[in-house]
Amino acid sequence: MSSNERAAGGGGFAPAGIRPASVPAIQRYLAETAYMRIQSPGAVDGGAVTMNGMRLFALLLGLVWCIGPAHAAEERRVALIIGNDSYKNLPKLSNAANDSRAMAAELKAAGFETTVKINTGRREMLAAINEFSGRLSAGAVGLFYYAGHGIQAKDRNFLIPVDAQMDTEDDLEADGIEAGKVLRGMEEAHNRLNIVVLDACRDNPLPKGRSASRGLAVMPAPTGTFVAYATGPGQIAQDGDKGANGVFTGELVKALRQPGLSIEQVFKAAAGGVRDRTGGRQVPWIQASIQGDFYFRPPNAVAPVVRNDGGNNDGLFWSSIKDSSRASDYQAYLDKYPNGDFVALARSRLDELKGTKTASLTPPRPEPVLEALDREMVAGRKASVRESPEAKAKLISTLSEGDSIQVTGKVKGENWYAVSRKGQHGYVVSDTLEEPSVYKSRKDKEAQTVAEEAKRRQQVAVVAPLPSTLGGGGSRSPGSVFRDCPDCPEMVVIPAGSFTMGSDAVEQDWYVAQGGDRSFSSRESPQHRVTIRRSFAVGK
Template sequence: MNTLRWLILTCCTLIAGCALPASLSAAEQRVALVVGNSAYRSSPLRNPGNDARAIAAKLRKLGFAVIERENLQTRQIAPMLREFRSRLRAGDVALFFYAGHGLQVRGINYLPTVDADITSEDDVPLNSINVSQVLEIMEEAKTRLNLMFLDACRNNPFTRRFRSAAGGLARVDAPSGTLISFATRPGSVAADGDGEHGLYTYHLLRQIEVAGQPIEQSLKRVVAGVRKDSGGQQEPWMEGSIDGDFFFVGTSAGTGAADSGAGQSAAGFEISFWDSIKNSDSVDDFRAYLEKFPQGQFRPLAEGRLRRLTQAAASSSAPAAAGERAAATLRDCADCPELVLVPAGSFLMGAPTREAGSGDNERPRHTVTLARPLAVGRFEITRGEYAAFVQASGYRGEAACHVWVGNEWVNQVGRSWRDPGFRQTDDHPVVCVNWHDARAYVAWLAMKTGKAYRLLSESEWEYAARGGTRTSRYWGDDPALACEYANVHDGDAQEQRRFNWEAHDCRDGFVETAPVGRFKANAFALHDLLGNVWEWVQDCQSVNYIGAPGDGSPREHDNCPQRVYRGGGWSGPASVRAAVRNSNAAGYRSQLLGFRVVRPAP
């Protein structure tokens, strides 16, 4: 966002801190979701209902449109979040306040409903608000500023039923433009309080009504007040950062209409906004204008500009989607795999909570930045390439392989990469290779070429697989389009192999593996990253992305019972997604499992 647009949006925020005329409210909305849970079946709480009602009333006075829920039940979670999502627009200020019980499971924070039926950790996601999902709703709405207040660190009545006993809430990797305030430090718990409000909410209520006080200063004073009144036993915690200033009331210069610019007309704001984007090449800028000013005077120009930019983007991306981009490729020897140069860059790793088929092991979403370009295998390692390695090195790895027999997987002696139980040619991806086999291949390749060949890390693999997209698959979100881009479990396979998987609603012409490169490439000119075979990567298995590195390096440790593989293979729609993760013992071999290589770019 350029400086002028930021100034315009900030100015709108300052006006909202005063008594904002209805004619100006379209410039920027403030939307809040406030939840207070007190009436739990077990371990009821005294103050969350009072806290939520007081916060909601205060926010309404400060110009927020408030969605308020007290004693939330499980069946009410989905419609409540849908309403919150429907209220948010690009450039808005979004706020979420919660008071009640809170808990973490495997590093993910959940806020249980009052009727939660929780007997084990597995029940928690089905009976709770997932904090990550609320953050994703805000992020996907492209709100300008997100504020989250979690007075949710009271003693957890469910912990004794769990395998793990972590108290309080876990740290959150806050997206850009987001501030998250916890009632106490991560992993700690706070008392419900003996007064009308919890200690944290009592001080929060006092600070948000202070005129001319930036949000960071408000939260610092909340910390000081809680720490003092609790005798140092409770200390609120903040995560994240924002650009510019945000004030609940007034500005740093004063609180009057003249200070906030309330004299400027709504038309003046629209003209200023339009002037800031009219020469932009970003479709998001013109969408933001149309959302803020649906009947604006520049609407025809914005719609025309948006249409031309969208058509230009589709035209430029079509060759890439079809694998027709003139890829920069290289090959280090006659028997070596062909490589594609993949640029450095950043991406959002993992799946949003509303992505069909996704699980908590694919979260929380987090930014990963690859600082250097890579040379990535254009295709999965083929049977012919693997055979050249075996012949040259004398490597043996053919004891047994898991194959589908009847309606189950059987580790069948005699099956191997040479005979996986179905016909292959040298152009098919090699299968029935375990993680050790893949590592032996890249070590041989490195010795043969003098180049630092290796397996991809999980984050490198997902960056390559997404090809710059943020959809669930590099061709979009519709699994029925898979047969143009990937060899998957489809109608043909369902009829012949009778797997107990859901089939894609299309037919790709293959029942098991397909020769590499038969399907459209992604925007990086890489083939078969989704579909065909699962691909071993370097990482040890981890339960989720809490603490995951942000630089593309693998997650490894000494005690590594399982290794990760990615890509879905010739499986059903839930598995053939860019974010999907799976793992098994490093010695596991399967008809579905191969690998791809990478080395540093020259």
Template sequence: MNKNGMMRFWTILMTCLLLSGFAIGALQARENRGVAPVVVRDKEGQQVGLYQESHALVIGVAGYRNDNGDGWPELPGVREDVKIVARALEDNGFHVQTVLDPKSDELEKAFEGFIRRYGRGPENRLLFYFAGHGHTVRPGWSKDPMGYIAPADAPNPERDPAGFEALALPMQRIEEYAIRIHAKHALFLFDSCFSGSLFGINRAIPENISYKTEKPVRQFITAGAEEETVPDRSIFRRQFVAALAGEGDMNGDGFLTGAELGLFLQEKVIKYSNGAQHPQYGKIRNPDLDKGDFVFRVGVRVIEVSSNPALELEFWKSIKDSRNPVLYRAYLEEFPNGVFAAIAKAKIRAGFGERNEPRPKTGRIIVRSNVSGDTVFIDGKPMGPTGPDAHALAPGEHEIRVEKAGFEPFETRLELAAGGEGTVRAHLRPKTTAIEPEMVRIEGGCFQMGSPASEKGRYGNERQHRVCVEGFRLAKYEVTVAEFRRFARATDYRTEAEEGKGCHIYAGGSWNRKDWANWKKPGEGQSNRDRDPARCVSWNDALAYLDWLNRETGADYRLPTEAEWEFAARAGTTTRYYWGDGEEDACVYANGYDAAGKRKYDFQWTALSCNDGYPNVAPVGSFRANGYGLFDMSGNVWEWTCSLYKLDYDGSEKHCVSKGVDGKRVVRGDGWISTPRNIRSAIRIGNDTNVAYYHLGFRLAREF
């Protein structure tokens, strides 16, 4: 072999080694699919960015429990369906999580864990796919049917209807999940047959994709209607995959919308099932979540921005000094939108004898932002407002800063190559006066919720039962007057008490609504210090505070569920109070109705024998904390939770409900007028969402 042949051999060998190594890296990066902005190349080679992240949860139930002959028939074909659907979604740019044969609690955990992890990004799209049995129940109290999906341990409702409803997942819960999601687009597909009033039928095909992608939406598609049966060899799955491959793009624009998908599946499944299945599709019955349309890009290869920057950088370092264009083509094939793509293209041109062409001496940067009236600073020099106009800059690293009065400044750095182009998207966050609460991390676990039948002073709505909660964070203190005042001043908010509903106080031997009472003046002759808990606050007022705080901080604060509240209050204890079974230490841990309160008010109920020094409300943190470091979990003020109140526990204690759901909400902990009986850890009552009391406040929770 001559010298030139030897050189060519080593060049090809090194290229193959590099490509094989980075092919392995690309396979490792498949786990990160969907977590970077999806870039789609159309027929003209133009890039169209649809979503920041794309995540899918694919659940299949093939092996139903049938120990006593009262279960569902098995669906062995579902296992293959899950694999095929997951693969099709991955090919469309989704990160996919699969769950097979979940039991009732595992099914709920799958939904909640997935939403908690991926549902917060407002520019994300989430897809949920369930394959398994479904069923419709017609409650006697409602003319509307209720759809359910069946986990692996749900019995057949024809043989055990009560057992089925206890374990199956109702569409009401799916609706709660849909509303809780922060992502702008969510699509729920059920390869199951059932009916219900969760969504309204919608056959419209959008004409303007870019407009639709900007609007939030929750869409639903089922494989069939009530009383229809899903075959094990799923027609619905085959047609869904075909739609993603491009067959569902009815208007040929390169996009597949949720509306197009629903219409396609309805036509094809009815046809190929010979009329045995009638898919239903539509959008949630919620005016805030029914304007947009879920979008897939079809007919093109979906590419992701590099999800492994370390791998890309290592590759680039290994070839950056080479004069061989083959290596730069290898880089571009692996990282077509890489940080060094412009440089690689320039080096390829140089390698093909184009060295004599004048090389560009500058690059271009476009800076955009989410606000108007801002100013761009590049390397400390003001360059005018953000917008579509490009700034010509010398190659190298540049510091980009965007400022606007009343907003936190945005800063970043960008490496620009000669002839290269870059776009910076600045997100300016308003400066806030919000006070973020000090949070305590609560590790999840299981506990006995409620009280045993032997507990002194227990009420009939405290049935003891085992409950498990995921980890969460809970505020160390109740929301204070100072914190609530900042919210009210920043938003000009008036509480429901201030708007005419008043606040309830105890006077003259009964509870009375007083028009003059509100969070600013919760009672005659009572303190209202900055560190006192905010009172005379309704559930709706608490949600308004949360909306403001989350908007100002970018966080996701909420009220705790009832189960979370009691789990945190008990702090691992099983006693009557979280400090033990005796009342003698109550004044050390809780601000209840004691000797000081009795001297001032002389209420008609039993007082604690001790004296805590506070006849009414006390500043937060004035008493000893519980085992988790939380203050005032008993006494001081009752605290709102996000859970629907039911006289007997039915699972609602583990969930939050949205503002539009009818019914009372659970309040826990009792307040400064509490008897020894009512500061127990298990005490619970329900309260109307628009009613305020002078011993009722709230504290905040959030996910880990």
């Protein structure tokens, strides 16, 4: 069959059967047949047929160009990436920030709108999660990635902000963020696919004996959700102190670069790499409830167009070195384009080739420089007295709320006080101590609030018993409406009965998980039974 016969419809294709993956091939085919027809006008049944063929070509070409962009536009991709390693009061990590930057670079190349948060406190993390949930829509693909400390308690996973101050699992509600909040926000968006990646299974940061759980717990995956963990339930992931990335994220980034892999294949490839690097000691875990296929880089993915406009040629430079095995090539890129599009990838490759050992290069901590103080302060909440101004330093003693302690100095540039009590000297996080007058004023106000609340609860409305007959006779059954006089308001009869007032611990935990204030929810306890022994009437 000749090219002209094929173009005229002798062995063509059905437009309805066009798959998005085949659009580039169809475009090339139409371009070729159009070129042939123009070169030999009238070759098939004269010029009239040629014009009909050209009309068919124009129609199909328009159809193809409509199908391709529409398919790409309907799938919006949104990602929130958080990496925490510079903890203020807990042991620092080596590679969480590096992992997040590497993931951001790969996801951006895969078409995601990326928001990256590095070393964020609790307030900023909550705001970022809320903003991310608001950006999801019915047609979007959402991806949440977190690298940093994570702790499980009673089968719930908590992500730990860098400003967390905690000694036991009891502090998680106030200082941590439950991972379930992310899943709930995704589920409420009703979009077709959500992806959660947690590289947060590092060793438990709490002092030994303060938490019995290791690693993270498996979370229920709502329909349309793919959840990946750096390692299996209750296990610990390696932080990758021999390179620029943690073991899991390092392998995941490699898998993301490969076109034509479905989401399951990407994470299986990453899991295989992790098993090989750790000798089977770390095995990533996947939990999914999704339908259909999703590709970070589809099978027909085309390499990004390299800019060559004479103004910014970092893309050309990167294309020439991206497969290099020489560290000097990546260093040259960083020197020439310190703000280039591929800086994160260049640093990652450079560190891999150099075998950078981030953790081992941390210098010994120098002796703290103190600003002299001499005043008595009070523990505003439970506080730890440690041997040196570090969260991982040896615990000397514990202060209970209200305990007095002598402050002898403040560590310059850090949030630690030097303290002395009962002949012992140590360091306490400054945020846990208050001036005695401030502490007394706060406690007096809290006591007043509690007293007012107790008084409110103890107040029992004295309601006159409802007469069996009102207004000239007739019994009043529950729910009936009456008036005492023509100008009086309508009254509704309420039956006697009992009900439970207040919230239990589960309801309060849910309220706090939604971002509520723990001190406010505590006013809902303890639950107690209230009984109204006689029926009464209230104004309608």
